[in-house]
Amino acid sequence: MATSAKTTASKAAPAKKPAAQAAVRSNGNGNSKATTGKGAGSNPAVDIQPILNQQQNAPAPTQKFGTVAQRLPIGLDEPTRRKSVEMLNQLLADTITLRDMYKKHHWQVVGPTFYQLHLLYDKHYEEQAELVDLIAERIQILGGVAVAMAHDVAEFSSIPRVPRDREEAPIQVSRLLEAHQIMLKNSHDFAKKADEAGDDGTNDLVVSNVMRTNEMQVWFVAEHVVDSPLTQAE
Numbered sequence: 648m649a650t651s652a653k654t655t656a657s658k659a660a661p662a663k664k665p666a667a668q669a670a671v672r673s674n675g676n677g678n679s680k681a682t683t684g685k686g687a688g689s690n691p692a693v694d695i696q697p698i699l700n701q702q703q704n705a706p707a708p709t710q711k712f713g714t715v716a717q718r719l720p721i722g723l724d725e726p727t728r729r730k731s732v733e734m735l736n737q738l739l740a741d742t743i744t745l746r747d748m749y750k751k752h753h754w755q756v757v758g759p760t761f762y763q764l765h766l767l768y769d770k771h772y773e774e775q776a777e778l779v780d781l782i783a784e785r786i787q788i789l790g791g792v793a794v795a796m797a798h799d800v801a802e803f804s805s806i807p808r809v810p811r812d813r814e815e816a817p818i819q820v821s822r823l824l825e826a827h828q829i830m831l832k833n834s835h836d837f838a839k840k841a842d843e844a845g846d847d848g849t850n851d852l853v854v855s856n857v858m859r860t861n862e863m864q865v866w867f868v869a870e871h872v873v874d875s876p877l878t879q880a881e
């Protein structure tokens with residue numbers, strides 16, 4: 648039975664293809680490449696090659712920053728999603744800035760509270776990094792394009808530029824508290840607007856994640872700049 652099936656299959660198989668009939672695909676630069684064929688001999692794995700220089704002819708066209716696509720059926724109209732994406736990109740740029748400010752201060756902190764602040768700053772860095780991912784992915788779900796690179800973040804961020812110098816711990820803390828305050832004021836504003844527009848997912852993200860995390864971090868950081876004697880009660 649098996650032998651018979653094999654024989655039939657062999658008979659039904661088409662005649663050997665001439666090499667010229669192998670599928671050919673243009674890479675957009677006037678060059679053509681065979682996508683099947685025997686160029687690499689009998690091992691098909693070797694035929695898998697990256698197709699380079701695809702900036703112009705990528706299968707999915709480039710989506711311009713600031714636009715929203717209606718690809719995902721999430722029950723929100725385009726104006727609502729566009730507005731939410733704009734607000735979230737502001738929060739994203741500020742969160743990336745705050746995240747990086749925490750790492751800068753983690754490296755550069757000095758003084759009697761070095762160990763505490765060194766660890767606390769890194770913990771807050773990790774938490775801000777989680778927020779960055781949540782906000783960016785919400786932007787993509789809404790059909791937008793998330794701001795990502797340092798030069799764009801610097802352009803969009805509403806947090807004042809942080810100097811390159813190593814600063815004293817109380818100045819670090821003041822800077823962080825100011826940045827948190829900016830984030831939180833924006834969060835209150837954006838949460839209200841998202842709620843009014845009916846974008847509950849964005850409202851929830853801003854309140855439950857961004858706002859709660861930033862408020863908690865403000866508490867832990869602010870208590871370090873209370874003027875309290877280290878060894879003697881007043």
Ligand SMILES: [Fe+2]
Pocket residue numbers: 753769
């Ligand atoms: Fe570290």
